[in-house]
Amino acid sequence: MNGKDEHRTRTAVPVPHSVFRVVDAPPGERFGLWKESISCIFDVEAERETRLLDFDAEVEAWLLGQLMLARTTSRAQSWRRSASTIARDGMDHYMVQLFAEGEMEAGDGPRSTFADGQALVVFDLAREMTSRTPSFTNLSLVIPREALSDALFAPDDQHMRTLRTAEPLAAMLRDHLVALTRVGRRLTTTQAREVSRATTTMVAACLNGCEHAAGLDAAPRVAQLGTCKRLIEQNLSDPGLSASQICGTAGLSRTKLYALFAPLGGVNAHIRERRLRRALSALADPRNRFRPVYEIAATCGFRNESAFSRAFRRRFGRSPREARHEGVDLAPAARTASGAGHRYEHWLHHLAV
Structure with missing residues (x-):
């Protein structure tokens, strides 16, 4: 050899x-x-x-x-x-x-x-x-x-x-x-x-x-939708993010913007969902264990903690604090589960690019 x-x-x-x-x-x-x-x-x-x-x-x-x-x-x-x-x-x-x-x-x-x-x-x-x-x-x-x-x-x-x-x-x-x-x-x-x-x-x-x-005939619509979604992701922390702002930056009419987001439940619904998903991810991250909920809400574009908590509970069926507790507890539980057979549980929760 x-x-x-x-x-x-x-x-x-x-x-x-x-x-x-x-x-x-x-x-x-x-x-x-x-x-x-x-x-x-x-x-x-x-x-x-x-x-x-x-x-x-x-x-x-x-x-x-x-x-x-x-x-x-x-x-x-x-x-x-x-x-x-x-x-x-x-x-x-x-x-x-x-x-x-x-x-x-x-x-x-x-x-x-x-x-x-x-x-x-x-x-x-x-x-x-x-x-x-x-x-x-x-x-x-x-x-x-x-x-x-x-x-x-x-x-x-x-x-x-x-x-x-x-x-x-x-x-x-x-x-x-x-x-x-x-x-x-x-x-x-x-x-x-x-x-x-x-x-x-x-x-x-x-x-x-x-x-x-x-299909290929949908390519322009797909490109426009992708542009708008990237703008939304980049500006989720801005509580003033609006359809008018997106239209102005993307160069679209309000009618066109609403048509693009209609399959997703509307542009405002999409913004709210992305904010809530980002907040959920932050709450479940052990690094944010001691970060105040109101601070996480603010960085996700919510004007006040009460409105955020109500929207979060409507979407996920539990309070932000409950979600944080369960998410933070999840990782050590997966890591310490008895036997190598439980490794797949941990992998599912930690897949990342």
């Missing part, structure tokens, strides 16, 4: 890998262990007979650079991601799922979707959803929003999209996810970083290129 080979051997660090399973626990305790573990992202319930008689669940996960890939197998159950859950974990990722076995019915109120082995389904984890699955095995790719959103034609219109694998790009992404699970344990961290970049590019190509994505 020459010097270069020895150097490669010494520096080839395996990709982080985690396996959570409940099969070794007494049957009556398995569902409780699963419910506690998966509560890092979903609240789940199952029929009494399923919970007590023959429940099983396993999550095998790989940390691929800034992405997480997981293969999950479990019994029939219901899944929920509510406003309260979103406030509790502050997660702001996209998730692409493929069902290798079984199927899923999901909804978020006005919309519903169905996925089986012939489809990929996309979730925006900053949005609410419920679903039901029979016994299943699925693959889940989790991507931080900031890693993907700038590459998408419609970053805020991906929630619960179903991509049929009859579409060539969707079929390519399906095959890529299956291949990643097959070779995941053999990847090194250096290889995983390269795979992460390639995978994110492939997901963007799939979401942009499949049927129902924004």
Whole structure:
């Protein structure tokens, strides 16, 4: 072996890998262990007979650079991601799922979707959803929003999209996810970083290129919307941020601005949502443990703490102080969870570009 080979051997660090399973626990305790573990992202319930008689669940996960890939197998159950859950974990990722076995019915109120082995389904984890699955095995790719959103034609219109694998790009992404699970344990961290970049590019190509994505004729609208959203992000701390200000800076009429933001619930609703999401992220950050709530509210563009607290509770179902307590407690709990199988819980909450 020459010097270069020895150097490669010494520096080839395996990709982080985690396996959570409940099969070794007494049957009556398995569902409780699963419910506690998966509560890092979903609240789940199952029929009494399923919970007590023959429940099983396993999550095998790989940390691929800034992405997480997981293969999950479990019994029939219901899944929920509510406003309260979103406030509790502050997660702001996209998730692409493929069902290798079984199927899923999901909804978020006005919309519903169905996925089986012939489809990929996309979730925006900053949005609410419920679903039901029979016994299943699925693959889940989790991507931080900031890693993907700038590459998408419609970053805020991906929630619960179903991509049929009859579409060539969707079929390519399906095959890529299956291949990643097959070779995941053999990847090194250096290889995983390269795979992460390639995978994110492939997901963007799939979401942009499949049927129902924004077409070329929508490019000017997408560019204008992107410009306006960047202006909003840059000025969220300004309590005087208004439609007039955005129109003046972006060179748009008020009518055009309102039309651009209509699919997002309106420009004012979008500004309020972004302010609340930024505040939630700040409250959940352990570095802000002793930072006054009124100061966080002010930096997010709220004129007073009372108005901020009311808006926050309406959106997330809990007070800013409650969200801060839960968010700050979450990280050490994930880090100290017993057993390597719980590592995926920590990864989900700390994915970042």
